[in-house]
Amino acid sequence: MIQRIQTVYLLIVVLVAGVLPFWVNLWSDAEGNEIFAxxxxxxxxxxYISSLLALIAIVMFKNRKNQFVMNRLNMILNLFLLGFFVYRSLNLSGEISVSEKGIGMLIPIISIVFLVLANRAIKKDEDLVKSVDRLR
Structure with a gap:
């Protein structure tokens, strides 16, 4: 359902993880070649897997618990990718010539932030449904 705020957050994750890494360079090597995803x-x-997980989470709007778990898996994947970028940037800085880190290395952080916001909204929806069930 597009009117829920977590769907908007997840759409932002789909766009950030699926499109942005191929337009923004991740790093530049010593020769000045820009490295893209x-x-x-x-x-x-x-x-692509991160973007696909966010898209699947959007489709799973009727099952909020599975949507929450799918977002957690996506966060773990983005943390793994962020760890790889940190490892890669530490290796790049030890070169004789200076290489530059690109703004694309921050994409997993942006994805994690929006996934956390989506999980908060999913938790609010789940709590609202539980409170309404208590009144019945």
Missing amino acids: SHEIFISLTF
């Missing part, structure tokens, strides 16, 4: 298959697949 499409240049590395592992990173590309991880971003």
